[in-house]
Amino acid sequence: MNTSDELTEPLEAAAAILRAARSVVVLTGAGISAESGVATFRDAGGLWEGHRVTDVATPDAFRRDPAFVWRFYNARRDNLTRVSPNPGHLALVAMEQRWKSAFAVVTQNVDNLHRVAGNERIHELHGNLHRTRCTGCGVIADRGLEPLGDAPMCPECGHFLRPDIVWFNEILPQDVWEAALFAVHDCDCLIVVGTSAVVYPAAGLIPLAKRKTPPAKVIEVNLDPTLDNDLIDVVLAGPSGVVLPRLMAMVDA
Numbered sequence: 001m002n003t004s005d006e007l008t009e010p011l012e013a014a015a016a017i018l019r020a021a022r023s024v025v026v027l028t029g030a031g032i033s034a035e036s037g038v039a040t041f042r043d044a045g046g047l048w049e050g051h052r053v054t055d056v057a058t059p060d061a062f063r064r065d066p067a068f069v070w071r072f073y074n075a076r077r078d079n080l081t082r083v084s085p086n087p088g089h090l091a092l093v094a095m096e097q098r099w100k101s102a103f104a105v106v107t108q109n110v111d112n113l114h115r116v117a118g119n120e121r122i123h124e125l126h127g128n129l130h131r132t133r134c135t136g137c138g139v140i141a142d143r144g145l146e147p148l149g150d151a152p153m154c155p156e157c158g159h160f161l162r163p164d165i166v167w168f169n170e171i172l173p174q175d176v177w178e179a180a181l182f183a184v185h186d187c188d189c190l191i192v193v194g195t196s197a198v199v200y201p202a203a204g205l206i207p208l209a210k211r212k213t214p215p216a217k218v219i220e221v222n223l224d225p226t227l228d229n230d231l232i233d234v235v236l237a238g239p240s241g242v243v244l245p246r247l248m249a250m251v252d253a
């Protein structure tokens with residue numbers, strides 16, 4: 001029984017935008033994985049509450065104490081062995097099935113949950129906890145979630161391995177960034193899910209979507225919406241694991 005509530009009206013507006021959309025991009029942040037049991041960064045109890053960014057998420061931190069940084073990332077990799085995609089992730093798979101090659105996920109997340117859920121066109125702006133990168137020869141390896149210890153070495157050249165994660169003050173992988181820019185330039189609807197939108201250049205994709213010609217319609221899905229409303233056409237306030245499935249159900253209703 002479809003009880004109408006305070007979300008019904010904005011959901012209907014968002015569903016109408018999606019029905020008219022030729023191409024859709026979804027920009028996701030840690031909030032989409034919160035209901036799977038993956039800690040966000042800036043919420044209460046978030047990752048940045050227990051750790052200083054400068055101790056665990058910068059190149060200097062790794063140079064200073066690689067074992068300490070590996071312990072931080074291994075704890076998050078270990079947590080991923082116990083989590084799975086939630087209905088919010090699965091709604092994005094349904095979107096990709098509907099819009100096919102005119103759909104892309106651009107994610108800031110490094111938890112691999114969009115891939116596990118079944119999305120294929122995924123642009124991972126900040127890397128992936130499943131991958132290591134060698135500080136010597138640069139080889140990138142998918143190591144899944146196997147335990148790596150706090151000083152993994154490259155089997156090819158013997159140098160230290162690092163997580164294949166973009167740390168602060170590091171540039172994003174250029175091919176991924178360009179693909180994300182292209183997707184947002186081409187979209188006529190951008191859905192922003194579960195991000196505080198404070199980290200650049202990822203957050204810059206939102207004003208880009210609004211300022212390009214023709215501008216895209218922008219929908220924000222957030223438990224605690226914060227984006228300034230001249231960028232956002234429709235705000236869907238609620239947990240993405242509830243909101244996104246309801247949105248997709250309305251699009252095809």
Ligand code: BV8
Nearest residue numbers: 029030031040041042108168169194195196199200223240
């Ligand atoms: C670069 C990897 C330059 C680590 C990450 C001053 C001003 C502006 C910019 C800067 C500045 N000083 C420095 C900069 C640049 C800096 C930056 O943007 N800093 C900000 C913080 C001030 N950016 C960089 O350094 C980038 N590189 O600029 O390089 C350069 C150029 C040329 C040559 C050399 C260098 C690199 C940025 C990448 C950093 N790496 N992650 C790791 O993951 O371990 S960023 C980190 O934050 C994560 O990737 C995360 O994805 C990202 C954003 O966080 P969110 O995903 O938004 O998560 P958050 O917790 O913040 O928010 C959660 C949201 O979900 C909330 O809104 C909440 O309400 C909502 N929510 C919660 N539950 C739910 C929910 N929503 C729906 N449903 C729910 N259930």
Ligand code: ZN
Nearest residue numbers: 134137154157
């Ligand atoms: Zn190597």
